Amino acid sequence: MNAAAQPVVTPLLSVTPATIDQVDWADKHYLVVDDFVGVRQLLRESLRSLGAKNIDQASSGGEAMGLLARIRYDVVLCDYNLGDGKNGQQVLEEARVRNLVNPSTVWLMVSAEKSVESVMGAAEHQPDAYLIKPITEGVLLTRLNRVWHRKQVFRMIDQACAEKDYLRAARLCDEQIAIDKVHELELLRMKAKLMEKSGQPTRAREVYERVLEQREYQWARAGLAKIRLANGEFEQARQAFQGVIAENRYYIDAYDQLALSFQNMGKLEEAGAILERAAKLSPNSVTRQRNLGKLALKLGNMAMAEKAFRKCIAIGEYSIMKTPDAYLGLARVCGQKNDPKEALRLLLVAQREFAHDHPDIQLRTKITEGLVYHESGDYRRARKAGDDLEAMLKATLERPDVPTCLELATLLFAVGVKEAAIELLRYVIRNNHDNPLLLEEVQNIFDKARMPEEGVAMIRASKKEAADLMNQGVLLWKTGKLGEAVAWMRDARKAVPNNQRILFNAAQIMVSCLQQQGYDAALASEAYEILHHVDHLLPGQQRFAQLMEQLTQLQPAADGAGMSAVA
Amino acid sequence: MDDTPNAHELFLFLASTAHDMKNSISVLSGTLERLLVAQSPDTSSKVEPAYTQMAHMLYQTKRLNDNLMQLLALYKQVGKPEYPFDVQPLELGQLVDQVVSMERVLLQSRGIQLELDCDPRLIWHFDEDLIVGVLSHAINNAVHYTCNRVRLAIREQDGWLELRVEDNGPGYPPALLKAGEIATRETAGGVNFLTNSAGLGLYFSSEVAKMHRHRGRHGTLRLENGGKYGGGCFILRLP
Numbered sequence: 001m002n003a004a005a006q007p008v009v010t011p012l013l014s015v016t017p018a019t020i021d022q023v024d025w026a027d028k029h030y031l032v033v034d035d036f037v038g039v040r041q042l043l044r045e046s047l048r049s050l051g052a053k054n055i056d057q058a059s060s061g062g063e064a065m066g067l068l069a070r071i072r073y074d075v076v077l078c079d080y081n082l083g084d085g086k087n088g089q090q091v092l093e094e095a096r097v098r099n100l101v102n103p104s105t106v107w108l109m110v111s112a113e114k115s116v117e118s119v120m121g122a123a124e125h126q127p128d129a130y131l132i133k134p135i136t137e138g139v140l141l142t143r144l145n146r147v148w149h150r151k152q153v154f155r156m157i158d159q160a161c162a163e164k165d166y167l168r169a170a171r172l173c174d175e176q177i178a179i180d181k182v183h184e185l186e187l188l189r190m191k192a193k194l195m196e197k198s199g200q201p202t203r204a205r206e207v208y209e210r211v212l213e214q215r216e217y218q219w220a221r222a223g224l225a226k227i228r229l230a231n232g233e234f235e236q237a238r239q240a241f242q243g244v245i246a247e248n249r250y251y252i253d254a255y256d257q258l259a260l261s262f263q264n265m266g267k268l269e270e271a272g273a274i275l276e277r278a279a280k281l282s283p284n285s286v287t288r289q290r291n292l293g294k295l296a297l298k299l300g301n302m303a304m305a306e307k308a309f310r311k312c313i314a315i316g317e318y319s320i321m322k323t324p325d326a327y328l329g330l331a332r333v334c335g336q337k338n339d340p341k342e343a344l345r346l347l348l349v350a351q352r353e354f355a356h357d358h359p360d361i362q363l364r365t366k367i368t369e370g371l372v373y374h375e376s377g378d379y380r381r382a383r384k385a386g387d388d389l390e391a392m393l394k395a396t397l398e399r400p401d402v403p404t405c406l407e408l409a410t411l412l413f414a415v416g417v418k419e420a421a422i423e424l425l426r427y428v429i430r431n432n433h434d435n436p437l438l439l440e441e442v443q444n445i446f447d448k449a450r451m452p453e454e455g456v457a458m459i460r461a462s463k464k465e466a467a468d469l470m471n472q473g474v475l476l477w478k479t480g481k482l483g484e485a486v487a488w489m490r491d492a493r494k495a496v497p498n499n500q501r502i503l504f505n506a507a508q509i510m511v512s513c514l515q516q517q518g519y520d521a522a523l524a525s526e527a528y529e530i531l532h533h534v535d536h537l538l539p540g541q542q543r544f545a546q547l548m549e550q551l552t553q554l555q556p557a558a559d560g561a562g563m564s565a566v567a
Numbered sequence: 568m569d570d571t572p573n574a575h576e577l578f579l580f581l582a583s584t585a586h587d588m589k590n591s592i593s594v595l596s597g598t599l600e601r602l603l604v605a606q607s608p609d610t611s612s613k614v615e616p617a618y619t620q621m622a623h624m625l626y627q628t629k630r631l632n633d634n635l636m637q638l639l640a641l642y643k644q645v646g647k648p649e650y651p652f653d654v655q656p657l658e659l660g661q662l663v664d665q666v667v668s669m670e671r672v673l674l675q676s677r678g679i680q681l682e683l684d685c686d687p688r689l690i691w692h693f694d695e696d697l698i699v700g701v702l703s704h705a706i707n708n709a710v711h712y713t714c715n716r717v718r719l720a721i722r723e724q725d726g727w728l729e730l731r732v733e734d735n736g737p738g739y740p741p742a743l744l745k746a747g748e749i750a751t752r753e754t755a756g757g758v759n760f761l762t763n764s765a766g767l768g769l770y771f772s773s774e775v776a777k778m779h780r781h782r783g784r785h786g787t788l789r790l791e792n793g794g795k796y797g798g799g800c801f802i803l804r805l806p
Contacts, residue, residue, distance in 0.1 A: 038594035045601065081586055112589035113582075113639050114651050114696055132696050134593035134632060136600070138668015142661060181690060185656050215692055215781060217654070250651040 023148045025141070026051030028074035033057075033064045033091065034110070035083045039133075043077055046137045050144075061086025061318065068100040075144065076101070078127075080111040086318040087284070093125045094320040103158060106147050110135065153183050157190065164535065167549040170194040185211060192223055199542025201227045218244050222254050229261055237261045252282045256291070268299050276304065279311075286312055286321045293329045306333045324350045324361055328368045335372030343372045360400050363392055367404070370411045379415070386415035393420055399427055399498075406441060413449035422454070426462050431498040433466035469495060470502050473509065482513045486523070493530070503534045504543050511547060514554050527551055585639055592632045599625045600672040607675065622676035626710060629673060633704045637771040640697070652778055653694050659721055660687025662695065666702045666719065674717065677710055685721035691728045693805055697775045698730075704768050705732040705801040712736040712799045720795075727784075730803040735796035747790030772803065781806040 030052055032043045040057050047055050056071065058064035061082045068076075068091075076095075080088040088109055095101045109127035128147040131139065153176060160169035173191040177184055188207050195204035205227050211220040225240030241258035244251050255278030262271035275292040282288070293308035309330040316322030327350035334343035347365040354361045370385030389412065399405060405428050412421035425442050432438045439459055446455025469492040476485035489506035496502055510527040514520060528551060535544050603621055608614050640650070663685055674681050702719070709717045713734030720731045739747070750769035769788070776786035784806040794800040 036590045039590050042594055042597040045597070081583075112586040113636075114653075133589045134596055136597070136669050138671065139665050142664045142668065146661060182656070182658055215654075248652060 023145060024051075025075075025144060026053065028052060029054040029056075029071065031056050031058065031064065031067060031071075031073045031076045031078075033059075033061070033077065033082065033088070034079040035059050035081070036079075039079070043135065043140075046135070046140055047077075049137055050141060060084075061088070061091045064091050065094060065100075068095050069098075072100075072102060073105060075106045075108070077108050077110060077131075080109055089125075089284070090319045092127055096125050097320045103155075103162075104151060106144060106151070108143065108147070150183065150186075153180060153187075154190075161194070163548075163552065164532070164544075165548050165552045166194045166198045166545045168552060170198070185214075185217070189219060189223075192220075196223075196226070197540050198545030199540055200545075201230055216247075218248050218251050218254075221247075222251065222257065225254075226257060229257060229264070232264075234261050234264045238265070250281065252278055252285075252288075255281075256288065259291075259295075263295070268295065272296055272299055272301065272304065279308065283311065284315050286316045286319050286323075286326075289315065290323070290325050290329075293326060297329055297332055302333050302336055305329065309333065324354045324358055324364060327353070328364060331368050331372055332375070335375050338376055340372055340376050340378065344369065360398075360404070363389070363400060363408075364404065366392065367408050367411060370415060371407075374411065374414055383415045383417075386412055386417040386420075390417050390420040393424065399424070402428060402432065402438070406445065410445055410448070413445065413451075418449070418451075421449070422458060426458060429459055429462035430466045430496045433463045433499065434501050439463070466496055466499055466502070470499075470505060473502075474505060477509045477512070482509070482516065485509045486513055498533075498537060500534050500537055500541075503530050503537075504541075504547070507531050507534075507547050507551075511550050511554070514551075519554055519556055524551060524554065581642070585635070588635060592628065592635065596625065596628045596632060599628060603672050603676045618676070622673070625673050625676060626707070629703075629707045633700075633707060634767060636700055637704070637767050640700075640771060641767075641774075650778070653696075654692050654779070655695060656690050656692050657695055658687060659685050659689045659691065662698065662702075663687065663719065663721070665695075665699050666706065669699070669703045670706045673707070673710060678715060679710060679713060680716050681706075682716065682718040683720075684718065686723075689721075689723060691723075691805065692781070693728075693779055694775075697778075698803075698805075701772045701775050701803060702730065702732065704772065705803075708732075708768065708801070709734040709736075709799065712739065714798075716796060718795055726806065728805045730805070731794065732801040733794035733796055734798040736798040738792035738797070739790055739799040744790055744792070747788075750788075772801075776803055776805070779805045 030047055032040050032047070032055060034040045034043070037059070040059070044055050044057065056067055056073075058067055062085055064078065064082075065086070067073075078088045078091055082088060082091070086094070088111075092107060092109070095107075101107065107127040108129050108131055110131045110133060112133050114132060128151070129143050131143060157169050157172045157176070160166070160172060170191050173187045173194065177187045177191070180187065188211050192204045192207040192211075195201070195207065205224060208220040208223040208227075211217055212224075221240060222244050225237050225244065228234075228240060229237035238258060238261040241254045241261060244254040245258065255274050259271040259274040259278070262268070262274060272292070272295050275288065275295060279285075279288050279292050289308045289312035293305050293312060296302075296305035296308060309326045312326035313322075313330070316326065327346050331343040331346040331350075334340070334346065347369055351361055351365050358364075366385055366389050370382050370389065373379075373382035373385060389408065393399075400408070405424055409421045409424045409428075412418070412424070425445065428442060429439065442459060443452075443455050446452055446458075473485055473488040473492055476482075476488055486509055489502070489509055492502050493506055507527045507530045510523055510530075514523060514527070527547075531544060531547055531551070534541070599621060603618070603625060606615075606618055606621070608618060663683060667681065667683070670681065706717055706719070709732055713736040716735040718731070718733040720733070722729055746766055747769055750766060750773050769790075773788040776788045779786040786803065786805040789800075789802040789804075791800050791802065792798065
């Protein structure tokens with residue numbers, strides 16, 4: 001064959017029509033992360049032929065973090081496999097959590113083959129695109145341009161999300177869906193998520209059904225199943241999630257949700273088996289290993305719990321997503337295996353590792369210490385831990401989250417520190433007076449402590465206290481005494497800082513005060529603070545979304561930040 | 568996948584070796600492309616034999632990469648639910664751009680003209696990485712059979728997307744057409760890898776085609792002679 005003698009004809013470089021807003025990739029600042037020097041050089045050459053001048057390189061996750069901490073990059077090309085230390089996903093997670101990258105930064109994850117992670121689609125921190133080696137200049141340019149245009153489309157929506165104004169974000173999605181065929185499905189997916197976050201599953205369901213009319217997308221099927229799960233239709237949810245897995249064995253999120261469905265049906269064994277399968281398919285998720293460990297502990301499967309907690313600690317070593325739970329769980333396992341010495345060692349490690357980011361670590365390790373002693377039959381030391389805990393509770397008004405409170409109260413009863421236990425449960429009821437499931441749980445704790453009547457009486461009194469606080473504020477509001485109502489709710493909030501009903505009503509009263517008496521920046525920011533606090537306590541409530549939207553609409557347009565008009 | 572610890576370790580070992588091989592091939596083909604672009608002769612001067620040899624090296628490297636990619640995909644059980652299959656809507660312009668950019672230097676260095684015929688604004692749903700892989704493999708193959716022209720034509724027809732890679736060579740030999748028939752047969756297990764070096768690519772491509780399903784239909788693959796130039800035609804149809 002003598003092909004080379006033929007005249008050389010350059011084929012079309014691009015069939016994509018040049019759009020007016022072509023991106024200038026020459027001026028951007030790039031970071032290339034790969035442990036293989038040859039690949040770094042190759043990528044650098046490719047970037048240079050796009051005109052790039054500012055290209056930094058890192059050969060490991062640690063080195064990349066060092067650079068990211070100092071320099072704001074426009075584009076990051078990061079290999080998923082980086083040898084020992086952090087992997088690409090962990091670098092991405094840490095960069096996002098520590099705010100080392102801008103929302104506009106393009107993050108491309110590179111791997112040698114199609115990765116499981118790239119189709120899970122549910123990970124909290126996703127790169128803008130996954131690229132498979134070998135990467136040629138043209139592929140790089142195509143993907144960079146695509147991601148850039150996508151970011152333009154989603155810029156305003158992402159901003160509204162960041163401000164937690166989910167309803168505004170959803171409206172922006174609708175406007176875009178009408179004109180943008182290319183991103184239609186992605187926008188629909190976003191809108192469905194926003195509807196879920198705003199506590200409107202019915203509207204989310206409509207969106208998923210609209211997608212499925214077009215094509216069989218497993219994320220839409222999983223979305224419908226999630227709504228069933230939230231509605232308490234556990235059996236239907238189970239079937240739907242299993243259907244998703246049958247279609248795509250790597251849709252890992254469906255496993256986590258399926259396990260949750262089983263758990264809600266009281267089928268812990270099945271839930272554990274599913275999580276174990278998911279952990280096998282995608283073993284590098286700190287969260288999944290942690291959930292598996294906790295579930296195994298509940299099941300009394302110490303071998304499985306130990307394995308999961310150890311794996312969780314091992315992968316967490318380089319991950320910003322790590323939490324003390326695996327250490328505390330593993331300490332419990334050691335206690336059950338009659339090795340309290342190793343348990344205490346783990347608790348010390350946890351105290352050292354998490355002292356900075358987890359202010360409640362002292363309390364939590366002390367609770368675990370008490371449980372370990374109690375479960376291994378050392379009642380004297382368990383009682384000592386109970387006394388320490390009582391002293392710690394007295395020293396501060398801060399209380400841990402509800403599950404920790406319940407665990408702590410149970411322990412305190414078990415070791416005979418009754419007063420502190422009752423006081424703690426009183427706090428729980430006052431802050432959750434309208435949550436019947438929780439009231440039942442608290443009553444159960446009293447029953448187990450052989451104090452059923454005390455429980456009934458305490459719950460009734462605390463419930464009434466909280467209800468009175470709220471009703472008085474609402475009465476003032478309804479009778480038009482707005483100023484007094486705001487002041488009353490402010491005090492109520494001090495008395496019961498984590499009561500969602502009271503917090504929502506406080507925000508509601510402040511919003512109507514702003515509506516009727518004109519905008520006041522201090523009052524608005526107080527309302528925002530309250531709403532963010534409720535959202536932190538329990539995300540995804542409809543009232544949160546509605547009040548956030550009302551508040552943002554009240555904001556005077558002068559500063560332009562809140563009500564940026566749609567282009 | 569097997570559940571024994573040994574199988575798992577073997578898998579990790581294979582995965583990291585494959586990762587390494589991919590890196591080497593990336594560097595090899597990237598460097599060759601760069602050298603070829605730097606050395607590309609203008610139309611008046613005579614083509615150096617070294618240039619022709621380098622062009623052939625690039626062709627072989629592409630084959631190596633295709634084979635590795637296909638083996639990896641088969642190891643990951645392409646065609647089965649075990650494969651991380653990922654369908655997304657995509658404009659055809661984006662698809663064609665990537666295929667062209669992967670093949671540009673090879674085609675240029677072999678003096679082959681690529682003709683494109685598609686509506687870049689048309690949106691279709693498919694696994695981008697797999698289809699880019701299938702199309703660039705088909706073009707690499709066409710490089711072997713063509714005289715000097717390859718045509719990539721994509722169009723929508725009766726609810727199907729038809730993607731054709733045609734060349735102006737003498738057409739596929741009967742043995743290859745036969746292999747194509749076997750590899751794309753409905754019933755599984757039709758490939759004879761031992762007697763057919765082209766078997767792997769065909770088998771891979773037809774598995775990829777079958778994975779794409781919509782409303783009870785699935786994608787198909789066909790080899791024939793004819794088309795616009797009367798040479799070999801590689802025809803992928805996606806629902």
